[in-house]
Amino acid sequence: MVVTFCFVVAVKSRCIPRCALRGALLFPVCFNLFACESDDGPGPVEAAEPEVAPVNDVVPADPIGPSSGLPPNELGEIMVLEYHRLGEPEGEFHRSAKNFRGDLERLYEAGFRPITVRQMVSGDIDLPRGTSPVVFTIDDSSLGQFYLLDDGTIDPNSMAGIWEAFQREHPGWEGGATWCVLPAADYPSNFFGERPRREVAKEVREERIQRKVDYLIQNGHEICNHTLYHARLDKAKDDLWVQEWIGRGEDSVRVYLPEDYDIATFALPLGMWPKNRELAKRGVYKGREYSYDAVLEVTGGPSESPFSVEFDPFSIPRVIVAPGALTRKLDRYRTHPSTRYVSDGLPGTVAIPATDAHRFAQDRWPDRARKVTGDSPSEGL
Ligand SMILES: [Zn+2]
Numbered sequence: 284m285v286v287t288f289c290f291v292v293a294v295k296s297r298c299i300p301r302c303a304l305r306g307a308l309l310f311p312v313c314f315n316l317f318a319c320e321s322d323d324g325p326g327p328v329e330a331a332e333p334e335v336a337p338v339n340d341v342v343p344a345d346p347i348g349p350s351s352g353l354p355p356n357e358l359g360e361i362m363v364l365e366y367h368r369l370g371e372p373e374g375e376f377h378r379s380a381k382n383f384r385g386d387l388e389r390l391y392e393a394g395f396r397p398i399t400v401r402q403m404v405s406g407d408i409d410l411p412r413g414t415s416p417v418v419f420t421i422d423d424s425s426l427g428q429f430y431l432l433d434d435g436t437i438d439p440n441s442m443a444g445i446w447e448a449f450q451r452e453h454p455g456w457e458g459g460a461t462w463c464v465l466p467a468a469d470y471p472s473n474f475f476g477e478r479p480r481r482e483v484a485k486e487v488r489e490e491r492i493q494r495k496v497d498y499l500i501q502n503g504h505e506i507c508n509h510t511l512y513h514a515r516l517d518k519a520k521d522d523l524w525v526q527e528w529i530g531r532g533e534d535s536v537r538v539y540l541p542e543d544y545d546i547a548t549f550a551l552p553l554g555m556w557p558k559n560r561e562l563a564k565r566g567v568y569k570g571r572e573y574s575y576d577a578v579l580e581v582t583g584g585p586s587e588s589p590f591s592v593e594f595d596p597f598s599i600p601r602v603i604v605a606p607g608a609l610t611r612k613l614d615r616y617r618t619h620p621s622t623r624y625v626s627d628g629l630p631g632t633v634a635i636p637a638t639d640a641h642r643f644a645q646d647r648w649p650d651r652a653r654k655v656t657g658d659s660p661s662e663g664l
Pocket of ligand 1: 422
């Protein structure tokens, strides 16, 4: 079932010079859409001739914290969760602080561990045996996501604060989230702005954004481009507009990033593609190239494993954490454990159930050893 829901507040098309971007955040923002993804299980798969590549005898370490207890299956699906605002009442685009923390707890207890989109698409999934990756994407740099208290500490009731406290108290929850930011949207999506722009001095505002970006980068999180102010790319007049919205968005975030930081991920506003789809992956703005390793959709359910032949890094589906959505997904993993990615604890190998051996994208991962683990993912540990 797909339901689309979108309301546009307003969008200005006029350009602002790059030098003004750090202070002059002039643009309103458009929200949003959603869809319900299918909960259908996987179809039957043909058994393939298993080939076992030589694998070294490194013994994977036991997980720190809870694990799934499931056998390895690194062709299983990965949930890329999508969050928007923190607050109540809950809906498609609001998650309460209590339930956001509850989501972390439930995932941890079920043996999930966070990785970023960048780690997912680069196959950098270095998790203990029996645990599963989960990706948190946090969109729109909006209300409740990342606030600072007057003493400079992170507001424990913002998403960043909840994450930090959870990480401190839960050994093994080591990774970060992917934050898809809007550098020039209006309150309450004004780049983690606690208050409307007019109420905060430019220098204070910029300094707070800088501290937040520094914190995220230094603590294993990822910054992702979500365009300048959430304009619908399918509405762009021409290719130049598309590249400006993306390129200028990237430039406006870059002023806060380390010189050598590579923005690897791009999230499509409202999941809408430009007419020329290539421009969501790469393009040129003001003579500077942008290019991404991953493009995020807005809906679609769990993603294929990056090691699967069916994985498309330029169209990664996501799961909006609407009321009940995560519960349904976790219930499904209990009844269909074979659908879930489970790590073998060995980053150099890709553990594959024999029935799925033909699904391994060896061409894309020539340096990874394939390790066939058993007849089905429900056997073999
Ligand atoms: Zn968005």
